[in-house]
Amino acid sequence: MSESDNENGGRGWFGRLRAGLSKTSGRLTEGISRIFTHRKLDEESIEELEELLIMADLGPATAARIADNLGKRRFNQEISPEEVRQALAEDIAAILEPVAQPIDIERGHSPHVILVVGVNGSGKTTTIGKLAAALRAEGKRVMLAAGDTFRAAAVEQLKIWGERTGCPVVSRAAGADAAGLVFDAYSKARDEGYDVLLIDTAGRLHNKANLMAELEKIVRVIRKQDESAPHDVLLVLDATVGQNAHAQVKTFGEMVSVTGLVVTKLDGTAKGGVLVGLAEAFKLPVHAVGVGEGIDDLNLFDPSDFARGLMGLER
Amino acid sequence: MFESLSDRLGGVFDRLKRRGALSESDVNAALREVRLALLEADVALPVVKDFIDHVRERAVGQEVLRSVTPGQQVVKIVNDHLIEMLGGEAAELNLRAAPPAVILMVGLQGSGKTTTTGKLALRLKTRERKKVLMASVDVHRPAAQEQLAQIGRQIDVATLPIVFGEMAPAIAKRAVNVGRREGYDVVFIDTAGRLGIDEAMMQEAIAVRDAVNPVETLLVADSMTGQDAVNVGQAFNTRIGVTGIVLTRVDGDARGGAALSMRSVTGRPIKFIGVGEKMDAIEVFHPDRIAGRILGMGDVVGLVERAAETIEKEDAEKLAKKMQKGQMDLDDFVSQIRQMRKMGGLSGLLNMLPGIGKMQKELAAAKIDEKMLSRQEAIVLSMTPRERKRPEIIKASRKKRIAAGSGTSVQDVNRLLKQFQQMQGMMKKVGKMGQKGLLRGGGGLPPGLFPGR
Numbered sequence: 001m002s003e004s005d006n007e008n009g010g011r012g013w014f015g016r017l018r019a020g021l022s023k024t025s026g027r028l029t030e031g032i033s034r035i036f037t038h039r040k041l042d043e044e045s046i047e048e049l050e051e052l053l054i055m056a057d058l059g060p061a062t063a064a065r066i067a068d069n070l071g072k073r074r075f076n077q078e079i080s081p082e083e084v085r086q087a088l089a090e091d092i093a094a095i096l097e098p099v100a101q102p103i104d105i106e107r108g109h110s111p112h113v114i115l116v117v118g119v120n121g122s123g124k125t126t127t128i129g130k131l132a133a134a135l136r137a138e139g140k141r142v143m144l145a146a147g148d149t150f151r152a153a154a155v156e157q158l159k160i161w162g163e164r165t166g167c168p169v170v171s172r173a174a175g176a177d178a179a180g181l182v183f184d185a186y187s188k189a190r191d192e193g194y195d196v197l198l199i200d201t202a203g204r205l206h207n208k209a210n211l212m213a214e215l216e217k218i219v220r221v222i223r224k225q226d227e228s229a230p231h232d233v234l235l236v237l238d239a240t241v242g243q244n245a246h247a248q249v250k251t252f253g254e255m256v257s258v259t260g261l262v263v264t265k266l267d268g269t270a271k272g273g274v275l276v277g278l279a280e281a282f283k284l285p286v287h288a289v290g291v292g293e294g295i296d297d298l299n300l301f302d303p304s305d306f307a308r309g310l311m312g313l314e315r
Numbered sequence: 316m317f318e319s320l321s322d323r324l325g326g327v328f329d330r331l332k333r334r335g336a337l338s339e340s341d342v343n344a345a346l347r348e349v350r351l352a353l354l355e356a357d358v359a360l361p362v363v364k365d366f367i368d369h370v371r372e373r374a375v376g377q378e379v380l381r382s383v384t385p386g387q388q389v390v391k392i393v394n395d396h397l398i399e400m401l402g403g404e405a406a407e408l409n410l411r412a413a414p415p416a417v418i419l420m421v422g423l424q425g426s427g428k429t430t431t432t433g434k435l436a437l438r439l440k441t442r443e444r445k446k447v448l449m450a451s452v453d454v455h456r457p458a459a460q461e462q463l464a465q466i467g468r469q470i471d472v473a474t475l476p477i478v479f480g481e482m483a484p485a486i487a488k489r490a491v492n493v494g495r496r497e498g499y500d501v502v503f504i505d506t507a508g509r510l511g512i513d514e515a516m517m518q519e520a521i522a523v524r525d526a527v528n529p530v531e532t533l534l535v536a537d538s539m540t541g542q543d544a545v546n547v548g549q550a551f552n553t554r555i556g557v558t559g560i561v562l563t564r565v566d567g568d569a570r571g572g573a574a575l576s577m578r579s580v581t582g583r584p585i586k587f588i589g590v591g592e593k594m595d596a597i598e599v600f601h602p603d604r605i606a607g608r609i610l611g612m613g614d615v616v617g618l619v620e621r622a623a624e625t626i627e628k629e630d631a632e633k634l635a636k637k638m639q640k641g642q643m644d645l646d647d648f649v650s651q652i653r654q655m656r657k658m659g660g661l662s663g664l665l666n667m668l669p670g671i672g673k674m675q676k677e678l679a680a681a682k683i684d685e686k687m688l689s690r691q692e693a694i695v696l697s698m699t700p701r702e703r704k705r706p707e708i709i710k711a712s713r714k715k716r717i718a719a720g721s722g723t724s725v726q727d728v729n730r731l732l733k734q735f736q737q738m739q740g741m742m743k744k745v746g747k748m749g750q751k752g753l754l755r756g757g758g759g760l761p762p763g764l765f766p767g768r
Contacts, residue, residue: 051360054354054360054542055359055360055542056542057357057541057542057543059354059355060351060354060355119539119564119567120425120427120564121424121425121426121427121537122425123424123425150592151462152429152461152462152463152465152466152469153458153459153461153462153464153465154458154462156457156458156461156462157456157457157458157459157462159458160457160458161457174465205564205566205567205568206567206568207566207567207568208566238425238537238539240423240537240540240541240543240547241537241539241540241541242357242539242540242541242542242543242544242569242572242573243355243356243357243541243570244357244539244541244567244568244569244570247568247569265423265424265425265510267510267513268423268510268513268543269510269543269546269547269550270541270543270546273541273542274541293455
C-alpha cells in the first residue's frame with residue numbers, strides 16, 4: 001500500500017491516470033505515428049487505425065465506427081499524427097461526455113443506500129473502501145455492510161477498510177445469509193441516523209442464475225424497508241476485462257437495475273477502452289475510476305481527460 | 316465460455332456448407348467472419364492475424380479444392396489449427412524436484428490466485444496424496460494472508476503461520492524451510508496480485524522467485540481478460556518466467572479469447588481451468604476439447620470424465636449411453652437430475668454436449684434453472700413406479716394426484732412431462748451427433764464427415 005502511495009503522492013489525478021494509461025497510449029501513439037507520418041488518410045490507414053483501437057479494447061464495432069468517422073471527415077487529406085490523436089480523442093470524449101456523472105447522494109434519502117455488485121475479483125471491496133473515504137471526507141456518516149459472506153476473509157478485508165476510514169462495519173459469520181445481514185444493516189443505519197449505507201456483495205459470475213437470484217433477494221429485502229432503495233446500484237468493472245463487459249452490464253442490469261459503473265485498475269496496462277463501447281450501448285453513468293491502490297485513488301470520471309490520456313495527449 | 320464463438324463459426328460454416336466448390340474468395344469471406352468472431356471473443360489482434368494467415372495458407376489451394384466437402388474441410392483446418400495453437404496435449408503439474416517442490420503463483424489483482432492455490436492444493440492432496448503447504452506472501456492487500464489461511468482450514472491443507480510485518484521474500488523462504496523440515500512434498504507460494512506495469516511489485520515477485528527457486532511458476536489469468544492478455548502474458552513471462560497458465564472463471568460466459576492469446580504470446584501451456592466457486596472446481600486443460608467446444612463440437616469426453624469422478628464410473632457410462640440413445644424413463648430422469656446437480660447443474664452438463672450451441676437459446680427460453688430441477692425431482696418422486704416407467708399413462712386424475720403430492724400444480728406436471736419428452740428427443744439427436752466424440756483423439760468430429768480420411 002505504502003509504496004504506491006509514495007509513488008503517487010506527488011502527482012495529480014490526471015498524472016496518475018495518464019501514467020496508468022501510458023502503456024496503451026504509448027502503443028497507440030507509436031502506432032498512429034507509424035501509420036500517418038508518411039501517408040494520406042486512405043482506406044488502408046483507416047483499417048490500421050481501426051485495429052489499433054481494437055487493441056485498446058474498444059471492440060471491433062466501436063473501433064470501426066470511430067475510425068470510419070475520422071475517415072469520412074478527413075479522407076485523402078494529409079493529416080499529422082498529432083491531429084489524428086486530437087481528432088480521435090475528441091470523438092471518444094464526445095461519446096463519453098453524456099455518461100460522466102458523479103454519484104449524487106443528496107437526494108433526500110436517509111440513509112442513502114448504495115449496493116455494490118460485480119464479478120469476482122473486479123475490486124468491489126477496495127472500491128467501497130475508497131468510496132467510504134471520499135464520503136467521510138465530505139463529512140458524511142457512512143456505514144458499511146459486509147455482504148460478501150462467501151469469499152474467505154472478505155469480511156476481514158472490509159473491516160480493515162472500516163478501520164482506515166472510520167466507518168462501522170456490520171458483519172456476520174462467513175456463510176451467513178447476506179440478505180438477512182443487509183436487512184439488519186439497513187435498520188441499524190436508519191435508526192442511528194447514518195447518511196450513507198454502502199453494501200458489499202460477494203463477487204459472482206453473471207451467468208450463474210442461482211447467484212444472481214441471491215442478489216435479487218438482497219434488493220427485495222432492502223425494499224421491504226425502503227421502497228426507493230437501493231438508491232444506487234454500482235457495477236464494478238475491472239479495466240482488464242474485454243468485450244465480456246457488455247454481457248456483465250447487460251445481465252447485472254437486468255437482474256438488479258444497475259444505475260452506474262465504476263471502473264477499477266485503470267493504473268495497470270489495461271485499456272479500459274471497453275468503456276467507450278459501453279457508453280454507446282448502455283448509456284449508464286460512469287461515476288468513478290480507480291487509478292491506484294491508495295485510499296484516495298478513486299476519481300471522478302472525466303471523459304476529456306480519459307480520452308486524451310488514452311491518446312497520449314497533454315491535458 | 317466459448318459458446319458465442321461456436322455460434323459464430325457455426326453460422327459461417329453453415330453458409331460454406333451450402334456451397335459447392337470453395338474458391339479463394341469463399342475462404343476469405345469465411346476468414347473475415349472468423350477474424351471478427353475472434354476479435355469479439357477478445358483474442359488479441361496479433362494472435363488473430365497469425366491465426367488467420369495460417370488458416371488461409373492451409374485452406375486455399377489444393378487441400379481444399381480436392382476435398383469433397385470444402386466447408387467441412389475448412390472446419391477441420393480451423394479446428395486443427397486451434398488445437399495446435401492452444402497447445403497440443405494436456406500438460407500436468409511438474410513436481411520433479413527435490414521435495415518440497417515449490418509452486419509459485421503469480422498474476423494480476425483479482426485474477427483468482429488465492430482460490431486457485433487452494434484448488435490445486437486440494438487436488439494434489441486428494442488425487443496424488445501429496446503433503447501440501449500453502450503460504451501467502453501478499454502483504455499488500457488487506458486480509459490476503461487470512462484469506463489463504465481460511466481456505467486452508469476449509470480444505471484441511473496446512474498454511475504457513477502468519478508473522479505480522481514480515482517481508483514477502485522472507486515469508487517465502489520460511490515457507491520452503493518449514494516445508495523441508497516438516498517433510499512437505501509441495502509448497503505453494505501465493506504472491507500479491509499486481510498490475511503489469513507496477514515495477515515495485517514486479518521486483519518483489521522476482522525477489523520471491525529467487526528466494527524459493529520454484530519448479531513451477533503458474534500465471535493465473537482471468538478468462539474474461541481483453542486485449543491486455545498479451546501484455547499480461549508477456550510481462551510475467553519475460554520478467555518472472557512462467558512455466559504454465561491457469562485460466563480462471565471459465566464457467567463464466569466470456570468467449571475466452573484470452574486462452575488463445577496467453578498461450579500464443581507466452582508459448583507456455585495452459586495447464587488448468589477454474590470452472591466454479593467450489594474448491595474442487597478445477598480441471599486439466601484439454602486443448603482438443605476446448606477447440607472442439609469453440610467449433611461447437613461439444614465436450615463429451617469432459618462430460619464423461621467429470622461424471623466418472625462425481626459418481627460411480629459404471630453409472631457414468633450408463634448415463635452417457637442412455638443419454639446418447641435417448642432411452643430414459645422418469646426414474647433415470649430423477650437419478651440424472653441428482654447426478655447433474657453433482658456435476659455442476661444442468662447448464663454445466665449441457666455445455667459439454669456436442670451440438671448444443673444452437674439449442675442453447677431454445678434451452679434458455681425454456682428457463683431451465685436449478686431450482687426447477689428440485690421441483691421436478693419432487694414431481695417425479697410423487698409418481699408411482701409404474702408411472703415413472705411409462706409416463707404416457709399419466710392422465711388428468713393422476714396429474715392432479717401428483718401435483719398435490721409434490722406441492723406443485725397440474726401445469727407444472729404437464730410441463731415436466733413435456734420437457735421430459737423434449738429432452739428424450741434432444742438426447743437422441745445429440746447421441747447421433749456425438750458418438751465419435753466419445754473417443755478421445757478421434758478429432759471430435761462426427762463420423763462420416765471426412766470420407767477421404
